Amino acid sequence: MMRPHHVRPAVWPWLLLALLVALILLPLVQTIVLAFTATLDHQGVAAGSVGLTNFRNILATPALMASVGNSLIYVLLNVAFCLIAGLPAAYAFARYRFVGDRHLLLLMLAFRVTPPVVLSLPIFILFAQVGLVNSPVGIALVHCLFNLPIAIWILESFIAAVPREYDETAFIDGHSRSSYFFRYLIPAIAPGIGVTAFFCFIFSWVEVVFARILTVTAGKPITMAINALFSFRTDIGLVMAMTVLSLLPGVLMIWLVRNHIARGFTIRV
Amino acid sequence: MKLRDNRAWYLLLPALAIMGFVGLVPLISVLNFSFHDIFSIDAIHWVGVAWYAEILTGPAFWASLARSLLFSALALGVQVPLGIAVALLLLRTGRGGVLVLPLFALPLVVPWNMIPIMWLSLINPDTGLMGQALAATGIVFDYKFTALHTWILLVAMDTWHWLGLVVILSFAALSAIPQPYYQAAAIDGAGRWAVFRQIELPRIAGALSIVLLLRFVDSLMIYTEAFAINAGGPDGATTFLSLDLGEDIKGFSYGIAAARSMLAFLIVITVVWVFTTLTAARSKTPGPAE
Numbered sequence: 287m288m289r290p291h292h293v294r295p296a297v298w299p300w301l302l303l304a305l306l307v308a309l310i311l312l313p314l315v316q317t318i319v320l321a322f323t324a325t326l327d328h329q330g331v332a333a334g335s336v337g338l339t340n341f342r343n344i345l346a347t348p349a350l351m352a353s354v355g356n357s358l359i360y361v362l363l364n365v366a367f368c369l370i371a372g373l374p375a376a377y378a379f380a381r382y383r384f385v386g387d388r389h390l391l392l393l394m395l396a397f398r399v400t401p402p403v404v405l406s407l408p409i410f411i412l413f414a415q416v417g418l419v420n421s422p423v424g425i426a427l428v429h430c431l432f433n434l435p436i437a438i439w440i441l442e443s444f445i446a447a448v449p450r451e452y453d454e455t456a457f458i459d460g461h462s463r464s465s466y467f468f469r470y471l472i473p474a475i476a477p478g479i480g481v482t483a484f485f486c487f488i489f490s491w492v493e494v495v496f497a498r499i500l501t502v503t504a505g506k507p508i509t510m511a512i513n514a515l516f517s518f519r520t521d522i523g524l525v526m527a528m529t530v531l532s533l534l535p536g537v538l539m540i541w542l543v544r545n546h547i548a549r550g551f552t553i554r555v
Numbered sequence: 556m557k558l559r560d561n562r563a564w565y566l567l568l569p570a571l572a573i574m575g576f577v578g579l580v581p582l583i584s585v586l587n588f589s590f591h592d593i594f595s596i597d598a599i600h601w602v603g604v605a606w607y608a609e610i611l612t613g614p615a616f617w618a619s620l621a622r623s624l625l626f627s628a629l630a631l632g633v634q635v636p637l638g639i640a641v642a643l644l645l646l647r648t649g650r651g652g653v654l655v656l657p658l659f660a661l662p663l664v665v666p667w668n669m670i671p672i673m674w675l676s677l678i679n680p681d682t683g684l685m686g687q688a689l690a691a692t693g694i695v696f697d698y699k700f701t702a703l704h705t706w707i708l709l710v711a712m713d714t715w716h717w718l719g720l721v722v723i724l725s726f727a728a729l730s731a732i733p734q735p736y737y738q739a740a741a742i743d744g745a746g747r748w749a750v751f752r753q754i755e756l757p758r759i760a761g762a763l764s765i766v767l768l769l770r771f772v773d774s775l776m777i778y779t780e781a782f783a784i785n786a787g788g789p790d791g792a793t794t795f796l797s798l799d800l801g802e803d804i805k806g807f808s809y810g811i812a813a814a815r816s817m818l819a820f821l822i823v824i825t826v827v828w829v830f831t832t833l834t835a836a837r838s839k840t841p842g843p844a845e
Contacts, residue, residue, distance in 0.1 A: 299647045306641060307658055313673045313715065314661060316684050320676060371569035382563035390567070392831055396824045397578040399769070401776035403797050404816040407804060408581035408588070431577045434570055494668045494779055509666045522676065529669045536664020544657045 314533075321530045325523035340527035350528060353511035356422065357491065358535070360507070363426035364490040365483050368437040371430070372482065376441035377471070381453070398435035402495035405431070410499050420504040428496045433486040440485065444478025445471070477546045484543045488536055508532045582820065588813030606814035615799070616818075623775050623795045629710050630717075630774040631767065637714070638721025638766075639759070642729055643751075645722070656726060659719035671783035674712045698785060702792035705785050709793060712780060717770060724766050728759035760837070768830045772823055796822075 324331045324339040331339045344350050379387065409428055410419070418424030448471065456466045472479065497507045506514070512528045515521065589607070592600045610616045641659070645652030665673070678696060680686040689696050698704045732755065740750050778797040781787070787794035787802075796819060803812035 299644055300651070303644055303648055303651070303655060306644075307655060310658055310661065310715065310718075312684065313677050316677045317673050319684075320682075367573065371573055374566040375570035378563040378566035381557060383557045383559045384561045384563040387563075388831075392827060394574070395768075395831070396820075396827045397574060399772040399823050399827060400578075400820055401778060401797055401823070403776075403778050403800055403804070404819050405578070405581045405585065407809060407812065407816075408584040409577065412581060412584070427573065428577050430573045434573060438570065488664050492664065492666045494666060509668050512666070512672075513668060525672065526676070529665075529673065532666050532669065533661075533664060537661070540657050540660050540664065 317526050317529050320523055320526035323523050326521045340523045343524055344527055350511055353506050353508045354531065356505050357507040360422035360425040361487055361490045363422060364429045364433060365486045367426055367430050368433045368486045372434055372437035372441055376438045376445055379442045380445035394435040394438060398432050406495055406499050413500060419500055419502055422505060424500050425497055429490040429493060433489055436485055437482045440482045441478055444475040448474050480543050481546055484539050487539055491536060585813045585816045588809055589817045591810055593809040606811045610814055619794055619796050619799050626777065626795060627771055627774040630713050631770055633710060633714050634718055634721050634770060638718055639725050641722045642725035645726055646729055659722045662716050663719050667779045668783065670712060670716055671780050700789050702789055705789060705793050709781060709784060713774060721766050724762045725759055728762035729755060732758050764834055772826055
């Protein structure tokens with residue numbers, strides 16, 4: 287990590303870094319402070335007092351608790367869909383040339399960058415016809431629109447980094463394609479699968495446009511449960527406590543992939 | 556070398572089935588809607604290109620496009636140089652930098668509808684940390700009615716949200732540069748700027764190009780965050796392309812909304828096409844550091 291042209295340890299990079307970290311953390315600190323502050327008068331708790339009131343109120347509200355589960359279900363389903371469909375596709379792009387491969391990549395990229403609001407209306411009509419509205423499967427499928435291209439792209443770069451000879455040795459040893467896939471290739475690209483799962487999880491967790499239109503009456507995700515808290519007299523402390531809760535899975539994911547988030551994430555375009 | 560084998564298409568079938576269902580089919584139905592006037596599901600009339608003519612001949616679309624482009628230019632102009640600078644700084648601080656890197660990923664895991672709520676709390680002059688600090692110094696920050704302030708807030712918020720992506724991808728590319736490159740540069744007596752220009756920039760160009768594409772298109776089509784801050788105001792000063800589209804959908808004007816959607820898709824696919832053409836050209840001409 288140390289650069290050869292950098293000989294004498296200076297103080298200013300550390301000061302600058304501390305300042306940047308403070309700026310990144312500032313909105314989060316604000317959120318956490320409000321989450322632990324009662325912003326409205328509650329039974330026996332005056333507005334302005336510091337404590338766990340907001341978190342107790344979350345626990346006492348079944349709709350808020352259920353929303354956390356709803357979000358987790360479709361996000362995990364989405365990660366599963368992206369890996370199951372993404373792995374063979376990434377293998378095809380990494381190992382073979384075929385008719386239309388470049389155009390297909392272009393189309394995948396185009397769908398990744400198409401804003402959700404552009405397709406929200408026809409997707410709602412289509413999903414209403416096939417009974418996928420208010421269902422976690424519906425949201426998990428539609429989030430593939432932007433996550434599957436990302437998954438294929440990340441997995442492709444990891445598979446391409448595994449030498450071809452590795453494939454051939456396994457086939458000579460008499461392994462079938464599927465046993466090779468599960469017993470050799472997947473363990474070899476495990477960090478790549480971790481990074482892919484991380485990005486799919488995150489982008490599905492934070493998305494709101496599709497998650498809103500596809501949950502009309504049931505299965506509201508945590509993002510919509512937070513939106514529903516806004517009224518004429520909003521309990522902003524409760525909103526912030528829910529926000530803190532909504533950050534925890536992402537923070538856990540960052541912690542799990544912290545060693546691979548940059549290292550081993552060699553990008554080839 | 557890759558093998559040439561068209562049977563690779565079989566491996567793509569699951570991915571194609573999903574993308575066809577959630578991407579291609581809805582896209583075709585948007586195209587169909589865009590040529591119709593839709594009162595209800597039973598009352599649909601063919602209107603040809605009337606919606607496109609209405610959008611493209613009016614001044615509102617071009618003004619929104621100009622605002623979206625300005626926002627993208629500001630977002631990229633701030634985030635990309637700052638992100639690279641932070642990545643270089645993290646490398647300079649060695650092990651500490653590696654420990655700090657995950658902190659820059661934190662804003663990426665915040666649900667998009669919560670980001671404007673967090674920032675509005677932050678700049679609240681009565682209860683917000685930044686709002687109280689600004690009020691103490693006598694600065695009146697009026698994002699509701701002063702267009703410049705709304706713009707500053709949107710760019711600051713977007714930078715906070717997305718800087719981590721630029722930092723992480725730049726850091727990954729920078730830390731993959733082999734040490735001999737720096738040793739050779741030191742022997743040649745290259746200055747800091749020469750090292751950046753001749754070694755670091757070419758080596759991170761691949762990672763940067765994907766960051767540029769994602770940030771350009773995502774900021775061009777910013778919706779959730781921008782709407783929650785000031786609903787396109789004050790007086791339309793922050794009305795971007797996707798906010799016009801959102802208004803039409805909310806107003807049940809599905810025909811014109813579909814036409815706007817198709818125009819947005821055409822803009823997006825043009826950007827992607829230009830991007831892939833440029834990167835294909837770049838990978839054919841070997842860079843100075845290859």
